[in-house]
Amino acid sequence: MSALLKTVNLERTFGAVTAATDINVELNSGEIVGVIGSNGAGKTTFINMVTGYIQPSGGDILVRGESIIGKSPREVSLAGVGRSFQVAQLFQELTVLDNMLIAFGFSVDRKLSFLNPLRSAEKIEKAQAVLREYEIEQYTDEVVSTLPQGVRKLLDIAMAMLSNPGLMLLDEPTSGVAIEDKFTLMDTVMAAVRKSDAATMFVEHDMEVVLRYADRVLAFYDGRVLADGPTQKVLSDPKVQELVVGHHLDLSDSAPATTKESGHA
Amino acid sequence: MKHSLLTAATVACAMTTGGLSLSAHAADDYKLGLVTFLSGAASGPFGIPAKNAADLVIEAINDGTLPAPIQGKGIDGRQITPVYVDEAGGATKQTSEFRNLVERDGVDAVVGYISSGDCLAIPAVAEELKKLTVLFDCGTPRVFEEADYKYVFRTHSTASMDNIAAAHYVNDNVPELESVAGINQNYSWGHDSWRDFTETLKVLRDGDIEITTEQFPKLFAGQYGAEISALQVNSADVIHTSFWGGDTDAFVLQAAARGLLADNQVIFTAGETALNSLGEHLPDGAIIGARGPFGPFAPDSELNTWFQTEFTERFGTPPTFPAYHMAHALIGLKLAQDKAGVGASTEEVITAFEGLEFEGPGGKVEMSRGKGHQAATEMVYGRLERVDGEITFTDIVRYPADCVNPPEGTETVEWIQAGMPGAECN
């Protein structure tokens, strides 16, 4: 059986600049991977390539054994790859409910109905259930552009998760979110992710968040994968600490299992 | 959401009907709808001169001061009150405005329309609304060729006449004629003019004529550099143009500056409107037409002297053919009404109008085509010649109506191609 995601010698150049090179990553269902690296290290380029937003200059990307090279974001997402964005990509001037209903229509129902009302009681019910799950139900009738970043991020992820993608890529899910809300947000997201058995990758700058939620870490440096392995192991790698994290990490008192409970309190 | 539609509908109705009071009018006036270009490129050369003529002639009719043989004050015993409408906006808009004139403003008759498109669209509505309508300036022969109308009249000849006569003129007056070239505006008027001219010339010369180039620049293009070069490269003995208004001005200025007018013989079928403004740029020998016996070609009559003097005095320039067209339409309408008598029904006026013959400032008008609804007049061309700096004309040739107008019941193009049977040119 082939891996859920496999990249082979993936490479991307922008003119003379090499944004990513020689990337070989394999990912299987249920894995939760933190992606770290300083700005410009190639994290977002990697995610953009895997989701079809930009095309690699060389190499191959296989999703369940099938190459997605040359496919559009839409085709890639239909192949079961979902993503969220660093800046939440939403229908800004519509309400949270309408955002969710549209997402339902396109990623779950998949039928471009012409005359059936979008806001039927049954559909609203379903949408609200999802909003409840992501703890943003109280914003149902608010217009998205008026909401705080955290809510938008959650909505963004909730919409991407609707179709139950086998592979979910979260680009900096906690950026722009107040420090005290980060763990609440991640708890909500991870609960949903775990339920679906999707393989998840999330780009993250905050090592605490990485430590707490990732089983495995991909460390990017200068367009390459510098280290790939279990979270503790990668983060304790001095090379990673020097080049990626930028300072010494004390890992002794932050075992993921224990802090998770306290963070929630 | 629920009251939104009612509110909106109420607002809409209130705003639409609010202006209805406009239509109040005195019953003893003869309300006359006058439609001519008051804006846009056709207003300067056509629309405004026509409106000026209307003002002048209506005043004279109301005061009873028109020279003999036209008599009596007003029309149908009533004073004329004009209602002016801008002809801008296209045929759909104009059919709408026509209805407004008839049904909202309650006019007794409509005189108007310069654009051929409007002249094709309006008659059907006039028939539907049973309103007497006189077309005063448009050129297309299609109006009475494609259909018969009861309520519609046209008191001047079609543009076919201009171009059939033009072909006669160059054939008779340009020595060793072998080739022609054309520059006409890219729309119906230009296409039809060029077609009638070349088809007639082919018939007159048994096909022995070469066409060196046919240029159709966009209407109101303003820049004719490339076309003038093309006319120079494909030099012909005669250049035909049916340009009017600003396009004539631009073409004359640019062609004169580049020597085209000095080196080539040009015939301007509607060039008369440019004489007052641009005469000094037209070289001696240029052939000029006025779409009938108008302006410098108008006959010497008391009526014409009155029209020319009064018009020039009041508006600062002599009357050009659109002014004559308007005068003819108004006089024709008055004479038909007079003939039918005071208090006559529209049907009686129509009967009086059908086949009417009358003298206007521009000579004799015979309503002898289109079952008595379409006029035929003579056509005149002449060569420009300066005498002591004053513009005069030589080689003036007058073509009788029956020479250059297709006979009753024939279609222009078919008639020309059939060899113009029945044309009486002496």
Add this chain to the structure above:
Amino acid sequence: MKQLIAILVDGSVYASWLFIISAGLTLIYGVMRILNMSHGSFYALGAYSGAAMVGWYFSTGSVPWFSFVALIGAALVAGITVGLLVERGLLRFMYGRDEVVMILVTYAVLLIMEDAIKLIWGVEPYFAYQPYTMLGRTKFAGLSFANYDFMLIGVSILIGLALWYGLNRTRNGKLLRVVIHDREIAGALGINVSRIFTITFLIGAGIGALAGALTAPGLSVVPGMGIEVIVLAFAVVVIGGLGSISGALVGALIVGMARATAVHLYPEVELFVIYAVMGLVLAFRPQGLFAVANARKI
């Protein structure tokens, strides 16, 4: 051969005319993101004020050569004054609105200006042919051309150079380019965007009026002349890439040559050759030939 020369000369003359009428339009779009429909009215305004001034000037019987100054001066004064009125009195309240809304705003300005011009100057044609005929003509290869048209080529090159110099070599021009490139950064850098907008609009309106004045001697100035050029100018600017001066130059050359070729070889397609060129360019280069790049922002 004769035909080829004719095509080249006619094409260049027409292209320089097109460039002059579209340079102001593309400048305003580049800086302000306003596709200025009323550009045609500024053109008409320049033509009317220039022609009226030339007519008056010759009635005084002064030195003929000075009439060029009268022609251009009157147009520039009129263009800049009305430009100031439109920008300060109306447009500045609209900045930030959708581009399409701005098209309609300037469309409204066009409607108003058309009638205002008619109220001032009436519908009778105005003439200013003296400068056109004064320069005489040149004969070669069996063809004769008006020297005024050659002067037009020179003027368009001068305008092009002036714009290039202004944008690339002066401080204000560099600021302008920052605004063209990224308005947000420009604001963050402390550039007075509002003032830049005013200046740009005045330059654009001035060039528009100048175009009208330079055209006026070759034709009669009549109502509606502004509406006719606006579509042409749009086509040129869209072909070249909205907002790009060099694009307008190349667009003008392409359209000018295409039209001259059509007139000489295939007169029957003259009317839509320009749209065909526009369609072709857009089909292959949606942003036009020289579009100012817009980064896709996530």
Add this chain to the structure above:
Amino acid sequence: MKTKSLALLFILGLAILAGGLLLPQWMSYLFTIAMGKGLVVLGLVLLMRAGLVSFGQGLYYCVGAYVAGMLTQFAEVTDILLILLASISVSVVIAAIIGLLLCRYREIFFAMFSMAFSMILYGLLVRMQVLGSTDGFNVANPSLLGWAPGPEGASDLVLAVAVFLVVSLGILAWRYLNSLSGYAGEAVRENEIRLEYLGGSVFKVVYVKYIIAAALAAIGGTVTALVSGHVDPEMAYWTTSGEFVFIALMGGTAHVAAPIIAAVLFEALRTYAFAVAPYTWQMILGFALLAIILFMPSGLWSLVERFQNKKARKTT
């Protein structure tokens, strides 16, 4: 709530029909023309809700009108239903081809490119002397299912058909706008990237809307041609398309009834501007347009909404 609104729309339709038949003919004519234009604008509004402003709806308006004209004049087909069917088919085919090119563009490029296509049609028609070049040609009186009311009754027949079309297409458009496909337009306007990542095809959404708008414009053109009795290439000229954008902006995009009401008001405004100020009507239109943009950015419909809000506040 929505069904009540629908019922109101229906009643409004009947009222217009009854009013139209009772009103002086020039007004019912004005209403019919406004209905025709309103349908074109309705299509435009569908596009505008997806963030696309077409300056070329005149293309399909003209196609619809010419199909009507050619069928009645040259093929002697006068049945309104057949004519409508034909003009819808022709416009849909043309839109399906042009849409392949056009639907890749956005914003000002969409606007300019759509204008270019309508100007190409204008150029073609001007060259066609068989079709009367710029003069166009007349359209014969229509019939319905074998019933030919003649010249006197023709405008009433067209009025009735127009009202029927406006009401039924209005209801359809309403349901469409409230369906997923309708909201997909908003989605495209707000965020194409999100839509693509949801697995939706932005191109397909825009393409379908473009075709629907084209069909509506063609229907509007057919209605106009049948009632005015004349067609000419002016209908494809850019100023005609500009007028549609004017009306759309005037009404706003909030409701399917807005374009229709705006069209009626526009025609009324223009005809009175013509009557009151034959020399300066353009100026009046210009100032009206400015006033709407300045004071009612979401169109006249915002008046209605404001009124509703006031009422809602009072009752609660």
